[in-house]
């Protein structure tokens with residue numbers, strides 16, 4: 001088990017869905033599972049989490065609060081108000097509350113909680129499931145540097161963590177929170193395009209996945225602007241520029257702008273739910 005600055009903190013998660021599983025898979029590598037508790041209405045889901053990760057499970061959200069120093073709220077935004085207000089007496093100022101819900105503002109969380117409770121709002125993403133997530137987080141009024149360090153340590157167990165101003169978090173949601181879906185859609189379309197040109201599907205899949213992996217790794221390693229690497233692929237009068245022109249004609253840049261803008265707008269709307 002890695003050393004980390006989570007110490008002996010007990011961490012609880014309310015809502016045992018996709019993101020909770022992702023966080024738990026990283027956390028079990030840095031925190032003893034006996035310090036991790038998760039709640040969910042589905043016994044089947046809890047059985048799965050307990051059997052695969054050896055964490056403590058319960059159907060009772062109050063129990064998660066009672067036996068945790070840090071409580072991560074991982075339910076859907078639409079049920080957040082009822083879940084948090086029901087736990088108001090249990091979420092005392094000695095605990096750290098972390099919300100990963102899209103759209104739900106620090107101000108809103110503070111209004112549902114008792115005065116003085118430290119709150120951190122986070123936007124993670126699903127590659128956290130394999131320790132390659134990208135998270136951004138912002139602290140509320142009562143979140144101290146120590147609370148932020150704890151939140152960062154939790155998120156770094158599943159990938160990268162950037163502390164930002166809360167004003168960025170809706171755009172972060174539209175960009176990296178929802179981003180894996182855009183990437184998967186592009187991967188799926190490219191595989192189909194390869195099949196359309198006569199390639200066997202398994203070969204097309206291998207080539208596309210390695211192309212995404214290699215291209216990303218090259219950018220990360222060299223630190224170049226993407227245009228620099230794109231120019232290297234693009235021979236004058238060659239194949240790539242023909243493909244790039246088709247992408248520009250198809251409005252791919254505009255579509256990506258629109259996707260991030262629409263998801264950011266939706267994150268802002270969820271605040272009112």
Ligand SMILES: NC(=O)C1=CN([C@@H]2O[C@H](COP(=O)(O)OP(=O)(O)OC[C@H]3O[C@@H](n4cnc5c(N)ncnc54)[C@H](OP(=O)(O)O)[C@@H]3O)[C@@H](O)[C@H]2O)C=CC1
Nearest residue numbers: 015016017018019040041074075076077100101102124125
């Ligand atoms: N999925 C993603 O890519 C990302 C999601 N998020 C945020 O993470 C949060 C969770 O999303 P995600 O994991 O995808 O959603 P899921 O639906 O997979 O997980 C939510 C879980 O909470 C359970 N739940 C519902 N009501 C309660 C309750 N009253 N008490 C305890 N648990 C309850 C649900 O059970 P049941 O299904 O039976 O209702 C479900 O298992 C959301 O707020 C979302 O905005 C943030 C970043 C990325």
Ligand SMILES: O=C(O)[C@@H]1CCC=N1
Nearest residue numbers: 101102173177178179
């Ligand atoms: O689609 C959603 O609302 C969540 C938040 C970011 C990714 N998934």
